[in-house]
Amino acid sequence: MRTRTTTAALIVAGLLLTLTACGEDDTAAKPSAPPSLTDEQRSSARAAAGLPPEPSTTARYKFLEALNDIDRRIVDGKDDKAVSRGLNQCSSIKRASGDEDKQVELVKQTLSRFTIDTRLPDIATPETGGEILAAVHQNLCPDF
Template sequence: MRIKTTGLLATATLALVLTACGTSDTPPVTPADKAGAGAATAAPTTLSPAAKAAAREAAGLPPEPDAATAATFIAALDAIDKDIVHGKQEKAISRGLDTCSTYKRYPDDTDKQIDQTNRRWSSPAHPDGHGLATAKQIRAIAHKHLCPTF
């Protein structure tokens, strides 16, 4: 009797597994299908320049630099060491803006600003940063060119 029960249980389990794993000619239902075939997708929200500026300010970031300011900033970094930017100008601008954010967050803690700058400004040749003396120079350049009002 035990063999018959085990055999029946195994057969039922196999049938259930095969049914669950079966293929179907109908494609899976997507969220768009559930919303309806003619449902419109939401357009991405765009912020006005004033709203972007307010959001950046709330996040402790200065405005994006114009092309001339960005070029001057990059040139100043390259004058210290070309490996600071290492050919990644957009990344350098982003890191500079982040440095400004640190400058604003810790206005009375120069050591913290320099430490954070050193950590943020790494490169393939300097994975742990360029050192505190270089970080101090980078911090000063970011402040001068990207966030002089901070």
């Protein structure tokens, strides 16, 4: 009987010690939030990466509308992803400026970046790539 009581007491004591250890201040273990950037810093970083500024609401709408006119499955309800891919394509457009070989390669890259070649092989043509590329250039980075 004593063994059972002693064992039970030890188990209860161990549980209490475990629970009290959970209540200790553990704020040192939490990572701090990253510092937020100012609009100017964000804009500077975008420019350094070869990206245009964030599109206006109107430009964003026109871009998504242009993609939907090509084929509604391109955006497929993922507006933010489509805009992000378009902005990344802008940096490629900027790098290829004036180089005809690179511009031909852009069409292939566009199909890949928008996952047309894997998701929608039935429309993975140079024409579709060119149309998407034109929509990106016209609506997201006309100055590139």
